[in-house]
Amino acid sequence: MQSVLSKFKEAIDSRNRAALTEMLPLVMEENDLGEIFSHGVYPVLNNAREEFQNRRLGIPELLLSLDLVSTVLKAVSKDVEIPKRNRHIVLGVIEGDTHDMGKNIIRDLYRGYGFEVTDLGKNVRVSQFVDAAVSVNADIVGISTMMSTTLDRLGEVIQLLKEKIPGVKVIVGGAFINQKIADGLKADAYAEDAATLIETTDGLLA
Amino acid sequence: MKHMEIPAETIDPQMVLRNLGYGNSSPSPEVSDLIDNSLQKARGIRGIKGAYTVKSITGRSDSGLQTEFGWIDSPRFAAISKDASELVFGLVTAGEAVDEKVNQSANMIEACIWDALGTVISEQAVDRLLTVITSETGEELSMPFSPGYCDWELPGQRVVFNALNPSVLGVSYFKDSFMMTPQKSVSFVACMGKGDMDKNPCRYCNMKKCFMRRK
Numbered sequence: 001m002q003s004v005l006s007k008f009k010e011a012i013d014s015r016n017r018a019a020l021t022e023m024l025p026l027v028m029e030e031n032d033l034g035e036i037f038s039h040g041v042y043p044v045l046n047n048a049r050e051e052f053q054n055r056r057l058g059i060p061e062l063l064l065s066l067d068l069v070s071t072v073l074k075a076v077s078k079d080v081e082i083p084k085r086n087r088h089i090v091l092g093v094i095e096g097d098t099h100d101m102g103k104n105i106i107r108d109l110y111r112g113y114g115f116e117v118t119d120l121g122k123n124v125r126v127s128q129f130v131d132a133a134v135s136v137n138a139d140i141v142g143i144s145t146m147m148s149t150t151l152d153r154l155g156e157v158i159q160l161l162k163e164k165i166p167g168v169k170v171i172v173g174g175a176f177i178n179q180k181i182a183d184g185l186k187a188d189a190y191a192e193d194a195a196t197l198i199e200t201t202d203g204l205l206a
Numbered sequence: 207m208k209h210m211e212i213p214a215e216t217i218d219p220q221m222v223l224r225n226l227g228y229g230n231s232s233p234s235p236e237v238s239d240l241i242d243n244s245l246q247k248a249r250g251i252r253g254i255k256g257a258y259t260v261k262s263i264t265g266r267s268d269s270g271l272q273t274e275f276g277w278i279d280s281p282r283f284a285a286i287s288k289d290a291s292e293l294v295f296g297l298v299t300a301g302e303a304v305d306e307k308v309n310q311s312a313n314m315i316e317a318c319i320w321d322a323l324g325t326v327i328s329e330q331a332v333d334r335l336l337t338v339i340t341s342e343t344g345e346e347l348s349m350p351f352s353p354g355y356c357d358w359e360l361p362g363q364r365v366v367f368n369a370l371n372p373s374v375l376g377v378s379y380f381k382d383s384f385m386m387t388p389q390k391s392v393s394f395v396a397c398m399g400k401g402d403m404d405k406n407p408c409r410y411c412n413m414k415k416c417f418m419r420r421k
């Protein structure tokens with residue numbers, strides 16, 4: 001007979017909210033919560049990201065999966081140790097740029113994987129990034145931009161963050177950014193898209 | 207400068223799907239319904255606008271073109287326009303209504319769908335404007351070439367904004383970054399002439415892995 005956990009995985013995989021709602025209390029009763037995430041939620045999400053990268057899955061389906069995962073996360077008590085809980089990321093689109101769809105996808109992905117995210121929105125000033133990172137004691141600051149004309153400002157945020165919060169890591173991304181540009185800005189990491197985001201971020205925290 | 211309202215009736219569903227990441231796949235039935243629903247609404251959107259003006263090239267070298275509105279700093283565009291004597295400066299916007307739809311969406315999925323619709327509306331508006339210009343002037347046009355693409359740096363927006371008055375279309379822009387509002391707006395130049403013109407901008411772009419790249 002199919003185990004409760006595998007039925008639960010299937011519900012997320014097929015993006016079936018009704019089945020998920022039904023299975024959630026059962027799976028929580030029978031399984032260790034850490035196990036739910038490492039054997040249930042994350043493998044399904046990893047697969048969804050891969051499918052998205054290979055263009056076999058559209059953005060809406062990826063977002064639907066993330067939405068289901070957020071339902072699971074909400075159901076799990078705040079005190080429970082989930083792998084990435086208590087890791088805080090401050091995220092925003094740099095000043096001069098109002099294109100935030102990419103940043104919003106990244107935000108939902110991070111949340112789906114259990115990270116705490118403070119979303120500063122778009123057109124975010126240098127000082128706002130720094131103030132927010134100080135106030136939540138961020139582990140990581142993620143900066144998004146679509147326009148090459150914002151690069152100087154991006155460099156400014158990174159420099160200031162490093163001065164004010166030793167140890168903070170900065171990850172950058174957005175349409176025209178690549179590893180070379182990220183290196184030039186002295187960012188700690190660059191992720192091209194959803195497919196590499198989580199592994200790159202984990203690398204920063206290791 | 208001529209400006210006009212552009213209808214949205216002809217939004218191409220395939221382009222919307224491509225923008226939503228469906229390369230080798232189709233949306234699930236649930237998502238398909240959501241897309242169809244927004245597509246219907248989008249076809250009724252008003253406020254999509256375009257403007258253009260035709261001006262002569264006043265000087266040229268291998269590294270760019272001189273116009274009365276400023277220097278177009280692009281060796282690639284200089285090469286494309288080697289036989290042209292006139293340029294079209296163009297600007298289109300999908301308008302504020304699309305931005306509002308994205309921002310007021312109930313959830314991220316709906317927002318993404320409206321975002322893709324807005325992108326397609328603005329790209330098709332460029333095509334539509336080029337067709338209008340061709341029929342109004344009786345001249346052939348090259349591909350549209352936009353500041354920020356290829357070897358023309360984004361501050362080249364200044365030249366297009368000097369040539370056209372963006373505020374007539376309700377378009378404003380950030381002074382330093384040149385990002386335009388509404389979000390789904392596109393500025394460009396194209397060269398005019400007789401006979402065949404190169405129509406594929408992607409041939410000149412270095413983003414080889416871009417999901418929107420045309421063959």
Ligand code: B12
Binds near residue numbers: 102105144411418
């Ligand atoms: C669709 C598109 C448009 C649309 C919509 C744009 C919009 N703002 O909504 C339209 C047609 C309107 C458009 C217009 C313009 N565009 Co355009 N556009 C694109 C295109 C094809 C895709 C962008 C997109 O929406 N992607 C989908 C979203 C979801 O992805 P994303 O934002 O990139 O985010 C993903 C990753 O980047 C990453 N990511 C994003 N943020 C972050 C943050 C972190 C921390 C991390 C880790 C990762 C990460 O993960 C996300 C999810 O996978 C890109 C080329 C490309 N392939 O990227 C050019 C591109 C962004 N455009 C470009 C340009 C130049 C313009 C214009 C200036 C052209 C012009 N002169 O009119 C205008 C500007 C518009 C404005 N408002 O000012 C250039 C920018 C280059 C530069 N010099 O800066 C690009 C790169 C194209 C190119 N070939 O050079 N554009």
